[in-house]
Amino acid sequence: MRCPNCNSLDTQVKDSRPTEDSSVIRRRRVCVACNFRFTTFERVQLRELTVIKRNGRRVPFDRDKLMRSVQISLRKRQVEPERVEKMVSTIVRELETGGEAEISSEVIGETVMEHLRTLDDVAYVRFASVYRNFREAKDFADVLGELSGEEEARLAAIRK
Template identity: 90%
Template structure:
């Protein structure tokens, strides 16, 4: 592992331990050249995923991008970071275990919305507004109707998809 301070490759692991959910290994490292201490995280990756964007472009799946988009939708919401991490890990596991090497950004968005809906209604609406590209107030009404169980709004939301 390259030292982030001096770029030396001569580093040693001083401590390793799993995180609370045992999905990630936290490693404390020290650079033998400059004595800089830093932390790395190691997680299992079942397969390399490729995301097919709406324009047809293919890009490697980026877990950090998923985390950022979820965090934006959860900004200033009373949700514990551990719950967010568990949700993101569950989403990634779901994507990796789907059996496909390529997955559309639309499918990822739907999975994220499904998980956000269970976690926080406001974050769900925020994410949906960007993901579904809301243009008018009725778009919000449709999603709010989904949350409230209003049948007419649910039908309108299905037409938006």
């Protein structure tokens, strides 16, 4: 592992431990050359995924980019980071086990929206506004109507 401080390739693992859900290994490392300490995370990757963008361009799937976009939609929302991490891990696992090595950005976007809808309504609307490229207030009203319709159906089912 290359040291982020001095770029030396001579580093040592000082401590390894799994995260709470055991899906990631956290490693504390130290650079032999400059004594800089840093942390790395190791997770299982079932397959290499390629994203097919709307313009047809193909790029490698980037879990961190997915996490950043979800975090942006959740900005200033009271959602525990562990729940966000678990949701992103679930999305990635779904994409990896979906059978296809190439996935359209539309499939990824819809999958994220599906999960955000159950996590936080405001984040869902924020993400949808960017993903679906909202142009006017009516677009927001349509999504809010979908959400309120689902809520009414859920309440009606509870009342029965």
